[in-house]
Amino acid sequence: MNGTTDATLPGLRDIERAADRLAGIAVRTPLLESPMLNRLAGGRVLVKAEPLQRTGSFKFRGAYNKLSALPPERRNRGVVAFSSGNHAQGVAAAAQLLGVRATIVMPADAPLIKLNNTRALGAEVVTYDRDREDREAISRRIVSETGAELVPPFDDPEIIAGQGTIGLEIAEQADALGVRPDLVLVPCSGGGLVAGVSTAIAERLPGVPVYSVEPEGFDDMARSLRAGEPVQNSPGARSICDALLAPSPGTLTFAVNRRTLAGGLVVSDEAVRRAMAVAFETLKLVVEPGGAVGLAAILDKRIDLAGTTAVVVCSGGNVDGRLFAEALAG
Amino acid sequence: MNGTTDATLPGLRDIERAADRLAGIAVRTPLLESPMLNRLAGGRVLVKAEPLQRTGSFKFRGAYNKLSALPPERRNRGVVAFSSGNHAQGVAAAAQLLGVRATIVMPADAPLIKLNNTRALGAEVVTYDRDREDREAISRRIVSETGAELVPPFDDPEIIAGQGTIGLEIAEQADALGVRPDLVLVPCSGGGLVAGVSTAIAERLPGVPVYSVEPEGFDDMARSLRAGEPVQNSPGARSICDALLAPSPGTLTFAVNRRTLAGGLVVSDEAVRRAMAVAFETLKLVVEPGGAVGLAAILDKRIDLAGTTAVVVCSGGNVDGRLFAEALAG
Numbered sequence: 001m002n003g004t005t006d007a008t009l010p011g012l013r014d015i016e017r018a019a020d021r022l023a024g025i026a027v028r029t030p031l032l033e034s035p036m037l038n039r040l041a042g043g044r045v046l047v048k049a050e051p052l053q054r055t056g057s058f059k060f061r062g063a064y065n066k067l068s069a070l071p072p073e074r075r076n077r078g079v080v081a082f083s084s085g086n087h088a089q090g091v092a093a094a095a096q097l098l099g100v101r102a103t104i105v106m107p108a109d110a111p112l113i114k115l116n117n118t119r120a121l122g123a124e125v126v127t128y129d130r131d132r133e134d135r136e137a138i139s140r141r142i143v144s145e146t147g148a149e150l151v152p153p154f155d156d157p158e159i160i161a162g163q164g165t166i167g168l169e170i171a172e173q174a175d176a177l178g179v180r181p182d183l184v185l186v187p188c189s190g191g192g193l194v195a196g197v198s199t200a201i202a203e204r205l206p207g208v209p210v211y212s213v214e215p216e217g218f219d220d221m222a223r224s225l226r227a228g229e230p231v232q233n234s235p236g237a238r239s240i241c242d243a244l245l246a247p248s249p250g251t252l253t254f255a256v257n258r259r260t261l262a263g264g265l266v267v268s269d270e271a272v273r274r275a276m277a278v279a280f281e282t283l284k285l286v287v288e289p290g291g292a293v294g295l296a297a298i299l300d301k302r303i304d305l306a307g308t309t310a311v312v313v314c315s316g317g318n319v320d321g322r323l324f325a326e327a328l329a330g
Numbered sequence: 331m332n333g334t335t336d337a338t339l340p341g342l343r344d345i346e347r348a349a350d351r352l353a354g355i356a357v358r359t360p361l362l363e364s365p366m367l368n369r370l371a372g373g374r375v376l377v378k379a380e381p382l383q384r385t386g387s388f389k390f391r392g393a394y395n396k397l398s399a400l401p402p403e404r405r406n407r408g409v410v411a412f413s414s415g416n417h418a419q420g421v422a423a424a425a426q427l428l429g430v431r432a433t434i435v436m437p438a439d440a441p442l443i444k445l446n447n448t449r450a451l452g453a454e455v456v457t458y459d460r461d462r463e464d465r466e467a468i469s470r471r472i473v474s475e476t477g478a479e480l481v482p483p484f485d486d487p488e489i490i491a492g493q494g495t496i497g498l499e500i501a502e503q504a505d506a507l508g509v510r511p512d513l514v515l516v517p518c519s520g521g522g523l524v525a526g527v528s529t530a531i532a533e534r535l536p537g538v539p540v541y542s543v544e545p546e547g548f549d550d551m552a553r554s555l556r557a558g559e560p561v562q563n564s565p566g567a568r569s570i571c572d573a574l575l576a577p578s579p580g581t582l583t584f585a586v587n588r589r590t591l592a593g594g595l596v597v598s599d600e601a602v603r604r605a606m607a608v609a610f611e612t613l614k615l616v617v618e619p620g621g622a623v624g625l626a627a628i629l630d631k632r633i634d635l636a637g638t639t640a641v642v643v644c645s646g647g648n649v650d651g652r653l654f655a656e657a658l659a660g
Contacts, residue, residue, distance in 0.1 A: 284647030317614030
């Protein structure tokens with residue numbers, strides 16, 4: 001794995017340090033439950049509600065941890081990130097809190113709510129054409145021109161450790177309920193969220209299987225886990241899960257996930273729309289398409305819950321009203 | 331006031347006892363905040379998120395407290411309630427948890443989600459025609475035929491005390507944030523929720539003004555407070571706030587509210603729709619029309635928030651998808 005060794009993988013200590021940095025700053029999101037959702041799922045479901053996180057998604061955790069971990073003299077030269085939206089808002093909010101200038105490179109066709117929110121958080125937004133321009137090249141140019149620090153979306157130990165704080169909270173909150181989960185489902189794009197959560201769960205709830213969940217056409221993590229090496233998605237695939245379109249696992253995230261994950265599940269856009277409607281009706285929670293894949297896997301019976309308790313991470317809620325209304329209309 | 335004296339009004343001790351009964355059973359709902367919502371409101375806004383409560387509204391608190399306070403030999407004869415929906419679900423869920431039979435008298439045109447959810451909670455639902463039949467007479471008939479206990483929707487000390495636990499939580503959660511609120515806004519129909527919350531706030535945050543908020547055409551509490559005696563709403567009024575259509579304040583709730591409230595605010599259905607859309611976008615929270623009146627009062631500048639911190643109770647999230655989609659469409 002490009003020379004990735006155990007020593008370079010983020011561990012429990014890194015996640016605990018991230019939790020200390022995020023204490024009182026990130027929202028300790030609740031673990032929600034609904035008897036009606038349990039009936040629909042055929043088992044007990046505890047939903048980790050990251051739409052209620054600052055900026056409406058888990059991405060704030062990793063971004064704030066990463067920026068906090070940078071030496072001030074580097075951080076103060078500003079930060080740059082490329083993102084379809086949630087990482088953009090996470091970095092912008094973290095930079096604003098730390099008094100740092102942020103430039104975010106975003107696709108021109110990103111959901112309007114994500115573009116607007118990123119600007120509202122004080123960041124400079126640079127848009128690009130998703131089909132013709134290379135966002136990484138644009139970001140590198142800004143880095144070389146300004147000396148700013150690039151904040152990667154997932155393939156970074158401090159980003160992974162920040163997202164891993166969700167795993168710590170799941171273990172603590174389940175314990176407070178007197179519950180030991182039988183499995184944990186986590187949405188997956190580049191794999192940073194599931195890498196962090198699975199690292200924390202492996203230490204705090206050893207033996208509890210953690211699964212990544214991806215949309216059809218973007219199931220690179222599931223196939224990479226089976227292949228034992230990172231594979232790419234085929235070009236041209238489409239999904240309503242705009243937050244989960246990474247082309248392949250990261251080097252570091254795959255090195256973690258191949259050790260920690262029990263497997264990868266895959267869901268259809270149709271199942272995702274239904275999961276959004278069920279979250280609306282039973283949890284009163286707004287969940288964006290990419291945030292709802294774990295719930296979709298359960299409702300679509302991609303895994304059998306009979307007699308078990310599942311923790312499902314709902315990772316974000318940044319969705320345009322029109323798309324949300326379409327999901328409600330079924 | 332029909333002989334209502336201080337001695338019969340619910341006090342802090344009753345609310346604390348309710349909090350003990352509800353501990354580990356009701357959800358301790360979070361106090362949510364959004365920088366974007368703060369900007370729109372022109373002040374700091376902390377939202378007490380009761381859509382995340384069991385059954386999707388605060389009504390579970392009062393119902394569970396009332397049923398718990400009944401002697402078992404009376405409770406075990408079953409309970410009856412009449413309600414347009416949220417009280418119905420609250421009583422049904424409380425009865426189910428306590429192993430008691432529940433019969434709920436609901437208008438045939440109540441939101442489908444509320445009818446279905448009440449049945450799913452194991453209650454027997456008896457529907458009636460809102461324009462031609464008297465729900466109280468139907469309920470009394472069931473009581474006399476079965477010996478079941480009537481659970482009133484708001485005009486009852488144990489119901490008020492149960493809703494008051496929201497006030498205790500607001501005081502504790504604000505304190506944990508290091509914040510002293512400058513005002514508290516609470517949706518109002520019969521006035522049980524605002525009576526309970528204002529009683530708790532008067533003790534735990536003395537001097538902090540609490541306001542009731544009602545929809546236009548159903549502003550009986552605001553007018554009663556000004557008149558110094560209970561007044562009725564004019565017949566024939568309509569509002570999308572299906573949870574806030576009580577015709578007049580309760581005897582007990584008015585006796586409390588005339589002492590505890592700073593005043594009553596009134597909002598339009600249009601402001602309510604916008605508040606629902608803002609809660610969707612900034613809080614990722616599903617709020618039903620009646621639950622959103624406090625947020626509507628702030629966004630519509632019914633009260634000046636400049637330089638202040640307001641706590642707004644969002645009281646429920648049981649709304650049909652079509653109505654919610656209409657609110658999002660503006």
